Amino acid sequence: MIATESLSKRFPRVTALDRLSVDVGPGVTGLVGANGAGKSTLIKILLGLSPATEGRAAVLGLDVATRGGDIRERVGYMPEHDCLPPDVSATEFVVHMARMSGLPPAAARERTADTLRHVGLYEERYRPIGGYSTGMKQRVKLAQALVHDPQLVFLDEPTNGLDPVGRDEMLGLIRRIHTDFGISVLVTSHLLGELERTCDHVVVIDGGKLLRSSSTTDFTQRTAILAVEVTDTDEHPDGTGALREALHARDVETHDGSGLPGAGHILLLTAQGEETYDLVRDVVADLGLGLVRMEQRRHHIAEVFKDSDEQAARDAEARSALKDGDEQRKEAVGHGG
Numbered sequence: 001m002i003a004t005e006s007l008s009k010r011f012p013r014v015t016a017l018d019r020l021s022v023d024v025g026p027g028v029t030g031l032v033g034a035n036g037a038g039k040s041t042l043i044k045i046l047l048g049l050s051p052a053t054e055g056r057a058a059v060l061g062l063d064v065a066t067r068g069g070d071i072r073e074r075v076g077y078m079p080e081h082d083c084l085p086p087d088v089s090a091t092e093f094v095v096h097m098a099r100m101s102g103l104p105p106a107a108a109r110e111r112t113a114d115t116l117r118h119v120g121l122y123e124e125r126y127r128p129i130g131g132y133s134t135g136m137k138q139r140v141k142l143a144q145a146l147v148h149d150p151q152l153v154f155l156d157e158p159t160n161g162l163d164p165v166g167r168d169e170m171l172g173l174i175r176r177i178h179t180d181f182g183i184s185v186l187v188t189s190h191l192l193g194e195l196e197r198t199c200d201h202v203v204v205i206d207g208g209k210l211l212r213s214s215s216t217t218d219f220t221q222r223t224a225i226l227a228v229e230v231t232d233t234d235e236h237p238d239g240t241g242a243l244r245e246a247l248h249a250r251d252v253e254t255h256d257g258s259g260l261p262g263a264g265h266i267l268l269l270t271a272q273g274e275e276t277y278d279l280v281r282d283v284v285a286d287l288g289l290g291l292v293r294m295e296q297r298r299h300h301i302a303e304v305f306k307d308s309d310e311q312a313a314r315d316a317e318a319r320s321a322l323k324d325g326d327e328q329r330k331e332a333v334g335h336g337g
């Protein structure tokens with residue numbers, strides 16, 4: 001779908017892409033990197049909107065330097081920043097974008113209605129966009145990227161500004177773009193954790209350089225830390241302790257976050273794939289505990305890659321997962337109060 005070869009982009013004061021060579025196949029691919037890593041720059045080059053300083057790239061077999069128009073005909077683009085006109089409705093805007101892509105009026109209206117329904121916009125699609133929430137605006141941006149039935153879409157930070165529920169809904173939609181319509185997706189984020197759940201393949205860049213490109217399974221097997229929280233019961237007044245013991249008896253390594261807030265309530269363990277999830281679920285059920293949550297914690301790129309010592313990295317992840325858990329609890333308390 002996408003191939004780049006020693007692709008560089010230099011601005012007067014910064015190198016945004018530095019000899020990037022990467023191949024992206026069909027499916028859902030995550031492009032992960034901290035702010036300023038070069039994700040948006042790469043997308044603009046791939047769309048033929050901005051020339052590379054050096055190197056080559058092709059999208060769907062078309063050279064970005066010479067076939068930009070053909071690429072944009074076949075590829076949808078959801079930009080990162082707010083770019084929607086406030087005084088027209090979602091329907092008017094998406095019909096307009098469909099017409100710009102060359103669809104005849106009737107087909108443009110029909111595709112617009114289907115696409116807006118697919119992204120979860122119903123009656124509100126007739127209201128002016130200016131009154132929409134961030135989540136609704138993100139959906140309109142997604143709809144305009146899909147309306148001309150592209151083979152591939154580039155989604156630049158589609159979860160930006162969304163709350164956890166909105167983020168999960170958006171990630172679900174992104175997954176369905178591929179499973180329901182067979183459209184391949186390149187989606188950017190600065191959070192590795194959220195893309196691990198959504199993507200078949202993950203490409204990580206930092207300072208414009210390729211850090212890693214691998215299937216999500218390979219990735220998660222090496223880095224997955226699960227945070228598990230359970231209830232206490234009369235039989236097991238220390239539910240977490242009972243779970244820890246039962247897991248140790250089954251040779252599952254757990255992390256100790258001694259001295260950190262939340263350490264008593266959250267158990268961290270290294271997931272070895274799907275089986276670990278099933279095992280934890282079964283052990284929790286056998287003990288008669290309630291499972292409050294079991295989730296893969298979000299990695300920030302820097303934590304995963306900047307630390308060359310694997311053990312030190314694992315400890316840092318474990319500590320940070322505890323902090324995340326603590327923050328989430330505080331948030332939950334905040335919401336509750």
Ligand SMILES: Nc1ncnc2c1ncn2[C@@H]1O[C@H](COP(=O)(O)OP(=O)(O)OP(=O)(O)O)[C@@H](O)[C@H]1O
Pocket residue numbers: 011012014015016033034035036037038039040041042080157
């Ligand atoms: N037109 C430009 N002129 C000068 N520098 C630029 C320009 N566009 C991007 N840059 C710089 O190139 C680097 C990469 O920017 P880019 O927008 O591609 O990063 P990103 O990974 O998409 O991050 P973000 O999500 O914050 O946009 C940054 O240092 C940015 O300041």
